[in-house]
Amino acid sequence: MKLYAGGVALAGWALLLPLLTLAPPPPPFLLAVFALLATVTEWLMVPLPRGGFQSAGLAVASAALLIIGPVHTALVMSVGVIIGNGLLHRRRFIHMAFNSGQYILSVLVAGTVFAALHPVAQLLPQALYAG
Numbered sequence: 001m002k003l004y005a006g007g008v009a010l011a012g013w014a015l016l017l018p019l020l021t022l023a024p025p026p027p028p029f030l031l032a033v034f035a036l037l038a039t040v041t042e043w044l045m046v047p048l049p050r051g052g053f054q055s056a057g058l059a060v061a062s063a064a065l066l067i068i069g070p071v072h073t074a075l076v077m078s079v080g081v082i083i084g085n086g087l088l089h090r091r092r093f094i095h096m097a098f099n100s101g102q103y104i105l106s107v108l109v110a111g112t113v114f115a116a117l118h119p120v121a122q123l124l125p126q127a128l129y130a131g
Contacts, residue, residue: 005098012101015108016074023071031072034064038080043088057081061107070111077103 025031037060045053057077064073078100086096 002094005094005101008105009097009101012074012078012104016071016078016104019071019108020075023069026068026072030068031076034060034068034073034076035079038064038077039084039088042081042084045085045089055085057103061103061110065107065111065114070108073111074104074107077107 038057041056041060045055047053057080060080061073061077064076068076081099081103082096085091085099086093
């Protein structure tokens with residue numbers, strides 16, 4: 001299990017770091033707002049009746065995908081899950097690493113699928129909504 005979790009984290013961060021050099025940076029204020037929202041939504045998790053937890057991170061990730069693009073959304077959400085769900089909830093390092101890698105991979109795949117299906121959207125570096 002640790003090997004799988006470490007592999008997901010390594011794959012996510014290894015994919016994200018080179019993409020950050022290609023993507024034009026969004027305004028710092030937007031990045032800070034989405035980082036704060038991601039941290040808060042991952043910290044305020046709701047316990048489910050049959051076990052486990054659910055966060056509102058999907059709402060933040062969806063808005064961030066449209067406004068700041070998939071690459072920076074992956075960065076913001078992974079940092080938010082590390083701080084909000086890992087450090088503030090004092091989860092084990094392997095859980096933080098897996099969750100951050102999972103967020104990176106899922107956001108980048110969602111951005112790629114959207115860009116592939118939408119005829120006007122560019123592949124990864126830009127925001128998905130250009131209006």
